[in-house]
Amino acid sequence: KQWYQRRVRGLREGQVVTNCTKLFMDRVYKECKMPLARHATCVDLSTRKFHYCRATQVEFDKCMLEKFGIARDFTWYQDKQPNEMQTWGEGFREWASDFVNAMKP
Numbered sequence: 001k002q003w004y005q006r007r008v009r010g011l012r013e014g015q016v017v018t019n020c021t022k023l024f025m026d027r028v029y030k031e032c033k034m035p036l037a038r039h040a041t042c043v044d045l046s047t048r049k050f051h052y053c054r055a056t057q058v059e060f061d062k063c064m065l066e067k068f069g070i071a072r073d074f075t076w077y078q079d080k081q082p083n084e085m086q087t088w089g090e091g092f093r094e095w096a097s098d099f100v101n102a103m104k105p
Contacts, residue, residue: 032063 028036039060042053050057064070 028064028068031067032060035060035063 039056042056046052061072
């Protein structure tokens with residue numbers, strides 16, 4: 001009986017999360033439709049080679065920042081805050097430089 005109750009509670013929580021995500025994505029689609037479409041199309045056509053799509057990613061990130069106040073974090077390097085319009089190449093070069101310096105004896 002406890003197993004069943006946990007499962008039902010988990011399903012209810014999952015429905016809440018799914019509903020919240022759908023509402024959020026509907027809003028993103030409404031507010032940032034073209035930047036999202038351009039970025040998704042670029043990623044799709046470049047066979048998931050994300051470095052080809054930095055320009056469309058910056059455009060989408062800028063829209064998300066302006067409309068929602070959400071800035072994309074560089075999750076691969078948590079202790080640095082990138083500039084709003086920093087490209088992947090700049091961020092990676094900075095990270096690589098810091099990494100090399102940290103690995104020096």
